[in-house]
Amino acid sequence: MTENSIINISLAILFLPLLGFVVTLLLGKKVKSIYLFEVFLITVVLIASIFLAFSKLSYFIDDKIVAELEWFRLSDTLVFNLGFLLDNITVLMLFVVALISALVHYFSIAYMKGDERYNRYFAYLGIFTFSMNGIVLTNNILMMYIFWELVGLSSYLLIGFWFEKKLASDAGKKAFLVNRIGDIGMFAGILILFLTYNTFSFDAIFQAIGAGKLPFNSDFWLSVTGILLFMGAIGKSAQFPLHVWLPDAMEGPTPVSALIHAATMVAAGVYLTIRIFGLLTADAMMFIAVIGMLSAFIPATIALTQNDIKKVLAYSTVSQLGYMVMALGVGAYKFAFFYLVTHAFFKACLFLGSGSVIHAMHHEQDIRNMGGLRKKLPLTYATFLIASLAISGIPLTSGFLSKDGILASTFAFGSLTGYWIFAIVGFLVALMTAFYMFRLIIITFHGEPRDHHKFEHAHESPFVMAMPLAVLAMLSIFIFYTPNPFSADQGWFFNKWINSAELHAPNATRFDFMQSEVATETEQTAEHNSSHGEITYSEKYTEAMHSAHYPAMYLSLFVALAGILTAFVFYQWKKVNVDKLANSIKPLYNFSLNKWYFDEFYHKTFVAGLLGLSKIIAWFDAKVVDGIVNGSAEVTRRLAFFTGGFDKYVVDGLVNLMAYISGFIGLIFRRVQTGKVQTYLVLVIFSIIILLFLF
Amino acid sequence: MIEVGLNHFLVVSTLLFSMGIYAIVTRKNAIMVLMGVELILNSANINFIAFTRFGNFGLQGHLIALFVIVLAAAEAAIALAIVLNIYKTLSTVNIDEVDSLKD
Numbered sequence: 001m002t003e004n005s006i007i008n009i010s011l012a013i014l015f016l017p018l019l020g021f022v023v024t025l026l027l028g029k030k031v032k033s034i035y036l037f038e039v040f041l042i043t044v045v046l047i048a049s050i051f052l053a054f055s056k057l058s059y060f061i062d063d064k065i066v067a068e069l070e071w072f073r074l075s076d077t078l079v080f081n082l083g084f085l086l087d088n089i090t091v092l093m094l095f096v097v098a099l100i101s102a103l104v105h106y107f108s109i110a111y112m113k114g115d116e117r118y119n120r121y122f123a124y125l126g127i128f129t130f131s132m133n134g135i136v137l138t139n140n141i142l143m144m145y146i147f148w149e150l151v152g153l154s155s156y157l158l159i160g161f162w163f164e165k166k167l168a169s170d171a172g173k174k175a176f177l178v179n180r181i182g183d184i185g186m187f188a189g190i191l192i193l194f195l196t197y198n199t200f201s202f203d204a205i206f207q208a209i210g211a212g213k214l215p216f217n218s219d220f221w222l223s224v225t226g227i228l229l230f231m232g233a234i235g236k237s238a239q240f241p242l243h244v245w246l247p248d249a250m251e252g253p254t255p256v257s258a259l260i261h262a263a264t265m266v267a268a269g270v271y272l273t274i275r276i277f278g279l280l281t282a283d284a285m286m287f288i289a290v291i292g293m294l295s296a297f298i299p300a301t302i303a304l305t306q307n308d309i310k311k312v313l314a315y316s317t318v319s320q321l322g323y324m325v326m327a328l329g330v331g332a333y334k335f336a337f338f339y340l341v342t343h344a345f346f347k348a349c350l351f352l353g354s355g356s357v358i359h360a361m362h363h364e365q366d367i368r369n370m371g372g373l374r375k376k377l378p379l380t381y382a383t384f385l386i387a388s389l390a391i392s393g394i395p396l397t398s399g400f401l402s403k404d405g406i407l408a409s410t411f412a413f414g415s416l417t418g419y420w421i422f423a424i425v426g427f428l429v430a431l432m433t434a435f436y437m438f439r440l441i442i443i444t445f446h447g448e449p450r451d452h453h454k455f456e457h458a459h460e461s462p463f464v465m466a467m468p469l470a471v472l473a474m475l476s477i478f479i480f481y482t483p484n485p486f487s488a489d490q491g492w493f494f495n496k497w498i499n500s501a502e503l504h505a506p507n508a509t510r511f512d513f514m515q516s517e518v519a520t521e522t523e524q525t526a527e528h529n530s531s532h533g534e535i536t537y538s539e540k541y542t543e544a545m546h547s548a549h550y551p552a553m554y555l556s557l558f559v560a561l562a563g564i565l566t567a568f569v570f571y572q573w574k575k576v577n578v579d580k581l582a583n584s585i586k587p588l589y590n591f592s593l594n595k596w597y598f599d600e601f602y603h604k605t606f607v608a609g610l611l612g613l614s615k616i617i618a619w620f621d622a623k624v625v626d627g628i629v630n631g632s633a634e635v636t637r638r639l640a641f642f643t644g645g646f647d648k649y650v651v652d653g654l655v656n657l658m659a660y661i662s663g664f665i666g667l668i669f670r671r672v673q674t675g676k677v678q679t680y681l682v683l684v685i686f687s688i689i690i691l692l693f694l695f
Numbered sequence: 696m697i698e699v700g701l702n703h704f705l706v707v708s709t710l711l712f713s714m715g716i717y718a719i720v721t722r723k724n725a726i727m728v729l730m731g732v733e734l735i736l737n738s739a740n741i742n743f744i745a746f747t748r749f750g751n752f753g754l755q756g757h758l759i760a761l762f763v764i765v766l767a768a769a770e771a772a773i774a775l776a777i778v779l780n781i782y783k784t785l786s787t788v789n790i791d792e793v794d795s796l797k798d
Binding site: 682685 | 716719720721728790791793794795
């Protein structure tokens, strides 16, 4: 196993789905079963990515494998490269993408059966997998931006897959446009980076930052760059205030929601933030933490009252992504990635489970029409339950390990900096998460069926749909990540596989607890340190984390159980009349039910503002610009009239005058030519007489 | 009795010549114009004969006069043919009306 073979395998992982896309799209109309080719390719990709992760983690666990080739060059200093960067995070992420993508492919075989664009659907899944792998594999920010837009495109195509539905095509457009807003910021960040460092490569940029070169030579601009790049993540990961597109994106097919809008693409924003973590300053991280906190809190409150099974899960996704972003903001780099992976599995499981329910109920999505499905869909219920336990953070699940870590980090962050708000919101959101997940489960699976007709026809899903559920539920159990179900710190996943973050931003701009202790001792080691760039959290931080560990664990366990218990009291045992409760806090309830009126607010301000502005510009265009054009046209016309007159009467007049004069002379002299022989003779005779007299 | 000399002949021929010119220029009928031409030719013949009689030229004048008579005959034949053709195409022998040369 050499580095070369690792790079070859990752090339195959990147391009096989593209091949699947091209072949499936081109032959889709002619060959009915061409989708099997795409499914076969994705299986190959899955096997390759398992193999890749295995070989990387066993042979090159501490290495960073980089492969680069020149793309084009504008001048000697402006060289654009394409390249791969494979560290442990890359291969783990590749595995997550490949696994969930493959499982979604299998699931879709049954779920999408009978769709008129069956093959095209699989082609789109192929191009999505290709672009997502591109984001994960790239070693430079430009290539990442390209693939970033490609996943945006495939997301757009898949949200609007049933474009006959107005809601679906509108949702696709909304997702695309809202993402654009974030991408503008990201693009500006990329431009600042390129302007400063003349390169797009992460490594080269980090090295230059480590060597003290900053954008416009100021810490402030380094923070701004970090925040601008993070704006891309705000869009793609549906963070506040751009989270509005994700719930609408649920109009797409449910397996797509599982793959793109829960597990992989929306996590790309977090992945980007992980990649640029090295250049984030304390200010940028504070910004990120606040955005993450708001994104965790607001959608969680909205999810409490939603009645569409997929909407609940969508808001839950935004909320959990907010957790990851907040974790990055408070410096818990490893936990953020850990939660990204575990969340990808159990959220994909939840979405596929909801897909299974929707499939069984013949495209019914309103949980108020469900109930009692536990008996009809035992396997879906079991997997849904395991995933819900995981997302709520109950011990023995992967969610407990990772979420607990994030909560402990916010705790430690609070004790070190005094910003306790993140910890408070974190626990509050954990409480709400447990509540709304179990509200969903109880209303959907427990109790009595509410729609008997649909209930009678409900049936457990076929094997290709059940198998992915089982695999994903299994991956929500702690044993795949660590042997100790209560702490991930010593487990292989957390301790061995995820490398520590590299920090390159100047020490002065970082949080106190993220200073490298070695650096303060001697200058030489400081230089040495910055070239390696390994983060060394201060002992204070380690201690804070340590002391935060147990309180955070107990507290998170407590809030999760409290949330679940409340859900049972409200919906299973019905000790509290929920409708009455909702009525007693009607304004709050409506506020949550209507999603904090974000859509309405954006519609009133930005959309209406934009339309107003457009109208003003249109008026300007019609009256002023067109007026100038028409005015000059009028002036030219008048001028042309005068020159035309001059031409007609003066120039032509002179010419005609000459012609008339010639004609007149001709008229006189033509008299001589009478054509009469006798006249000529007379002339001859007179001429001879004159000649005689002359000589 | 006045002796007829060279001058008398010359006067006669001059008169004939002038009458010929007059006929050519003023007559409308093409035949009349041709007769004018004959007059001019014959005035020239009178000159030839007179100069031969009063000069010392032998028979040269007589010969040229004979040539002129022959030429006049040929010319009259051709000219009359032309006049006939004009009459055929234009139905007139009035020279005033035959002015297609000017076009």
